Amino acid sequence: MASPFLNSRYADITPYVPGEQPKDRAYVKLNSNETSVAPSPAVRAALDDALVRGLGRYADPHCMPLRAAVAEHFGVDAANVFVGNGSDEVLGFIFLAFFGGDAKVCFPDVTYGFYRDYCGTFGVDYREVPLREDFSLDVEAFVQAEEHVVIVNPNAPTGLAISVADIARIAEAHPDRLLVVDEAYVDYGCETCVPLVATHPNLIVVQTMSKSRNLAGAHIGYAIASSEIVSDLNDVKFSFNPFNMSDPTMVIGIAAMKDVDYLRECTSRVIDERQRTTAELERRGFTVLPSLTNFVFATHPTLRAADWNDGLRQRGVLCRYYAQPRIDNWLRITIGTTDEMDVFLAATDEVLATLA
DSSP: OOOTTSOGGGTTOOOOOOOOOOOSSOOEEOSSSOOSSOOOHHHHHHOOHHHHHGGGSOOOTTOHHHHHHHHHHHTOOGGGEEEESSHHHHHHHHHHHHOBTTBOEEEESSSOTHHHHHHHHHTOOEEEEOOOTTSOOOHHHHHHOOSEEEEESSOTTTOOOOOHHHHHHHHHHOTTSOEEEEOTTGGGTOOOOGGGGGTOTTEEEEEESSSTTSOTTTOOEEEEOOHHHHHHHHHHHHTTOTTOSOHHHHHHHHHHHHOHHHHHHHHHHHHHHHHHHHHHHHHTTOEEOOOOSSEEEEEOSSSOHHHHHHHHHHTTEEOEEOOSTTTTTOEEEEOOOHHHHHHHHHHHHHHHHTTO
């Protein structure tokens, strides 16, 4: 129940609902696209005594060391990098800075739910563009759209992706319209569109360290765009929360960004386990979309997704169920370690056995 002081503009707000984090027992958590695998060993090594002694001072509000590390990784200038407290904050600043009033947006009808919440919070008019029947993105619909465009590539929760060439088509169709590409899952087998930023000044590419760099608990996100767009974002940030990144967070991010070998090792393990889990689910009669992420999206002809999800939870396994049109008979399963996925598959077998 809201207090009598809540601004009337938020009276009908619908907050985003994250994956649950229950503490009543030990669970195999496959519901939030996070990981139980530790981040790069370089992260621990970077957290030294000197860093702790310096916590009495404010961090660099321009976040230049972290921006420089991201820039070096992608071969761009630090002026092309904006960083934030997770990609959700980065996306929030984008919605706040560029959308609202006459600046409307469109995004897929089945996608990251936070986009609707940003629109509700910041008073942005939006339109949902239906995915095709097979859940693939309707590229032509976004090419023709008049509004600013926001897409996840690969998409969530479907795991499907479009090509860099298709992204270029969408960007080039209306140079006076922004295209925001959320690449939270790009490192699991998809090609980044960051190189397009140099020739497409209306493109913003957003990434996160929460997924492939195993840093969900650190919350580090960034955007790569033209220096003008980055300047706009920094102006908005400095009008709201200049010190949005702590020194420990930035040090962690720099260490993780530089350890490319560990990144590849971790993503390769996830890809291998994703392929194995997909094959095992298909062998059990499930349909699994061809994912390029750290999760799979699956359905079964006789086992209702809600019942599957409830049965898994009773057996100590958490997955993500969406009670919304088009996907209410699908379940999203984060790809964990081999041991975690074995527990998931065994629990799934037990749930399937109840149908016999």
